[in-house]
Amino acid sequence: ETVMTQSPATLSVSPGERATLSCRASETVTSNLAWYQQKPGQAPRLLIYDTSTRATGIPARFSGGGFGTEFTLTISSLQSEDFAVYYCQQYSNWPPITFGQGTRLEIK
Amino acid sequence: EVQLLESGGVLVQPGGSLRLSCAASGFAFSSYAMSWVRQAPGKGLEWVSVISGSGGTTYYADSVKGRFTISRDISNNTLYLQMNGLRAGDTAVYYCAKAPGDCTNGVCYGTETAHFDSWGQGTLVTVSS
Numbered sequence: 729e730t731v732m733t734q735s736p737a738t739l740s741v742s743p744g745e746r747a748t749l750s751c752r753a754s755e756t757v758t759s760n761l762a763w764y765q766q767k768p769g770q771a772p773r774l775l776i777y778d779t780s781t782r783a784t785g786i787p788a789r790f791s792g793g794g795f796g797t798e799f800t801l802t803i804s805s806l807q808s809e810d811f812a813v814y815y816c817q818q819y820s821n822w823p824p825i826t827f828g829q830g831t832r833l834e835i836k
Numbered sequence: 837e838v839q840l841l842e843s844g845g846v847l848v849q850p851g852g853s854l855r856l857s858c859a860a861s862g863f864a865f866s867s868y869a870m871s872w873v874r875q876a877p878g879k880g881l882e883w884v885s886v887i888s889g890s891g892g893t894t895y896y897a898d899s900v901k902g903r904f905t906i907s908r909d910i911s912n913n914t915l916y917l918q919m920n921g922l923r924a925g926d927t928a929v930y931y932c933a934k935a936p937g938d939c940t941n942g943v944c945y946g947t948e949t950a951h952f953d954s955w956g957q958g959t960l961v962t963v964s965s
């Protein structure tokens with residue numbers, strides 16, 4: 729199974745600043761990687777798929793990059809509504825489909 | 837607008853059985869693969885199972901293989917998860933999730949079937965004595 733490892737576990741950033749979240753795959757997933765945002769008590773929401781394509785309605789301040797085993801999600805200027813937990817997910821080598829353990833983005 | 841509404845989550849004893857439902861609307865239900873994804877309290881996301889649009893192809897996580905069965909009723913636009921032999925470790929919020937595409941010729945290893953563009957609000961399953 730492809731293990732997804734996210735870092736850091738918790739990231740503290742001030743509103744208006746840039747946040748960069750990392751995701752590493754235990755083997756190549758080429759560009760088959762998605763990012764989800766989850767707020768407390770809510771379902772996950774798709775932000776990015778195919779490494780860098782924003783899902784419908786996702787603001788341009790969210791961007792994704794990487795290839796193979798190393799990926800990033802960047803939020804260019806944090807808004808209050810962006811503080812949440814973020815998960816990466818690979819869909820290259822499945823089953824099983826696998827998620828990272830999540831990065832909690834909190835207000836500094 | 838895509839809507840997914842799960843139901844059926846309750847408190848059940850270890851070894852018991854339960855069937856979850858997910859009522860879908862706002863899209864051509866038979867044209868998209870669907871999955872169940874679960875989240876244990878305070879934990880991350882774990883994929884459970886996927887089914888093709890026609891219902892003819894299914895895959896499972898090893899942790900539930902042989903105990904859970906995914907199915908769908910195309911006439912009623914409903915996705916199901918039959919859960920047997922429940923364990924404490926199955927305690928979680930169960931989400932149904934829609935993929936952006938479907939399997940092709942019964943093969944679901946493509947990328948359009950294995951990420952999720954819409955999610956339901958989840959239903960809580962608690963396995964405890």
